[in-house]
Amino acid sequence: MLLGTYLKLKGYRKIFLQKILFYKFESAIIIIESEWSELIIPKSYKLKVVLGGAQNSGKTSFIDGDTLNDSPIGVSFKPIECYANGLDNYKFIIWDLKDRERFRFLFPYFCRGACAGLLCFDLTNRDSFLELESWIRLFRDNIGDIPIILIGTRYDLDSFKVTEKEIRDFVRTNGLSDFFLSSVYDDIDTKKEVFKLIVESIDPNYPLNNFSLFTPKDFDSDEFKEFVRYFSICPICKKENHYESLKSIYISNEPELILLRQQIYKAIDFSRNFKLNKKRNLKVGIPCCNCYKILFKNK
Template sequence: MTHRVDHEYDYLFKIVLIGDSGVGKSNILSRFTRNEFCLESKSTIGVEFATRTLQIEGKTIKAQIWDTAGQERYRAITSAYYRGAVGALLVYDITKKQTFDNVQRWLRELRDHADSNIVIMLAGNKSDLTHLRAVQLDEAQAMAEKEGLSFLETSALEATNVENAFQTILSEIYQIISKKALAAQEAARASVGAPPTQGTTINVTDSATTSTRRACCST
């Protein structure tokens, strides 16, 4: 996909939602992209995706969120969808310990198939069901810290922290892209013998075109 198609956005970031079936990935997707929640949500078969455009540090970012099926029988299908992803939201259900225990397996799969620089956030969904909690907050925080992940508890039902989760992931991805663009600009200056500059404001849209294409998903 070309950079800034029809001048609608500066960057396109592909984010994958992963985790066991039934943890609420589809409702997190619909809450973030359409501000909707469906109590009768059915299990995703294969993959679905939706998009939302928002502003990050003055740039127009189009987030393309992919909802991968959690059922084992679809794993062979979904593994291909990690390709091109620059961010991942790894979701478990705070009321079901098994979904948290499986986080390590999902992390291994993600790290096997995705780019090594992918931004990952761990999300404990259904925080509205605190009376049924099976995974303690400090336990999840400890795992996230150990694995180098961001962490939030979310509720797709009550729209708690869903926006914050994606804003955090997208902002971190943008920071990585910006740093790559700055490094590329400094390298270009060095190659022509120009002295490096400090505190220079760069045009990320132009200088980051190559790296952005590499980070964007293909459709």
């Protein structure tokens, strides 16, 4: 877990940046640390979720927005990554079952080991709703009593063939965890709430704050790539920083880490704009876990 940045400057004793604490290390190194310096070991999970529903129920587009990514083996795999409480990490692999007759004999094997099930149906297609009971039996027979969440898609359309009362009654009768209604306009928010419910079901007594959800597309931006490139090496021991730790700092919406991230960007700008002669060297970076523990163990 990385909660500090490192600024090395030969020939200068003190540099002031807003809302940052300073610690002198030897004679020519300044360590910059966020005011929040408690070392907490974050949780990390790798989890499997099985996704079912009738053909053309909108389940594939709900997960990744890509309806062209079909699979010839009866199942496709979609990664979803969630963060909570700053750096707690939940990596989900979604097993999207393809509702084709020739693949159905494989479904019991595909279901094994899942921590939760998602079932999608099209609100404008009643047949997709009526097929849900067979999917529930598939999940329960092969996985057991896992949380199952119902998702009604195409909520932005008007021609509903299923009422909300029917959905509520169905959820209660079949002992499902909950249901959500999704449209193309709010699928990100709905998806976030769906996976937050799954995480809460995994550890119901664990507090869950600042929950966020990301897909691989979120880590394809030029800004993120520049962030990883800039801080890929620990400025102290020169070893490579963990990619996952850098990613956690970049995407976290924990207030303390947001503040730290802002100060990191200020430090980057400072290092680029500060005029130094050739004999002086300015280095801004994020220390690796080991160096951080050594530098701040008494703070």
